[in-house]
Amino acid sequence: MVASPLIVAPSILAADFAHLADEVHAVEGAADWLHVDVMDNHFVPNLTIGLPVVESLRKATTIPFDCHLMIEAPDRWAVGYAEAGSYNVTFHAEAAADPVGLARDLRAAGSKAGLAIDRDTPVEPYLELLPHFDTLLIMTIKAGFGGQKFIPQLLDKVRAARRHVASGQLELRIEVDGGIADDTIAAAAEAGADAFVAGTAVYGAADPAEAVRRLRARATSAVAGGATASGAGTSPTTMR
Ligand code: DX5
Numbered sequence: 001m002v003a004s005p006l007i008v009a010p011s012i013l014a015a016d017f018a019h020l021a022d023e024v025h026a027v028e029g030a031a032d033w034l035h036v037d038v039m040d041n042h043f044v045p046n047l048t049i050g051l052p053v054v055e056s057l058r059k060a061t062t063i064p065f066d067c068h069l070m071i072e073a074p075d076r077w078a079v080g081y082a083e084a085g086s087y088n089v090t091f092h093a094e095a096a097a098d099p100v101g102l103a104r105d106l107r108a109a110g111s112k113a114g115l116a117i118d119r120d121t122p123v124e125p126y127l128e129l130l131p132h133f134d135t136l137l138i139m140t141i142k143a144g145f146g147g148q149k150f151i152p153q154l155l156d157k158v159r160a161a162r163r164h165v166a167s168g169q170l171e172l173r174i175e176v177d178g179g180i181a182d183d184t185i186a187a188a189a190e191a192g193a194d195a196f197v198a199g200t201a202v203y204g205a206a207d208p209a210e211a212v213r214r215l216r217a218r219a220t221s222a223v224a225g226g227a228t229a230s231g232a233g234t235s236p237t238t239m240r
């Protein structure tokens with residue numbers, strides 16, 4: 001067993017935007033974080049929600065917010081999401097001019113700092129930056145849309161990051177995002193992920209809270225039963 005619980009973060013991208021507060025309440029008590037996908041129609045083709053929605057929703061729930069910024073110029077915009085009370089703010093490595101400086105600014109504004117790596121970006125060039133971050137988000141699809149098919153080959157990046165975290169004794173969550181569901185979460189957990197975003201698998205289910213609990217149970221039993229040479233389960237983090 002890992003000492004620290006695994007994180008399951010439902011993505012509201014798959015929720016009914018006309019009833020966002022109700023959709024969030026549906027996972028209260030089950031979800032660890034609420035994953036909020038911010039897309040700007042530039043960094044990715046899709047357009048979703050932004051700061052005003054985060055500010056309003058923040059008042060409607062106590063679940064910690066995990067904001068995933070798929071936007072250009074995060075150096076300009078990301079701190080606003082920390083100031084709005086987000087628990088964690090993740091921006092993309094491909095978009096940031098000064099990732100380490102921005103991580104410092106996010107922490108100074110009161111949130112955790114996350115670095116995201118899209119499908120076609122190798123993780124190796126960013127490993128040395130990880131001491132400045134609390135979260136590394138590894139996309140398991142191409143960022144931009146929910147409901148895509150999980151790409152198992154991208155778990156090689158999770159394994160590489162987990163080895164690096166274990167060897168450097170870093171306190172860092174490794175989060176996976178895209179196509180995480182009942183049939184894929186165990187592989188992601190075995191590869192070394194300890195935070196799991198799930199949109200369709202949660203909000204497409206008849207009972208979203210039950211879906212969250214089932215996902216967590218599958219990930220937890222995968223880690224408990226299968227600590228491997230990848231290092232999965234050998235480096236529990238204490239950060240929630
Ligand atoms: C896509 C977003 C994901 C998305 C995942 O770019 O970052 O968070 O909501 O959706 P599913 O779980 O349906 O793949």
Ligand code: ZN
Pocket residue numbers: 011035036037068177197
């Ligand atoms: Zn996301």
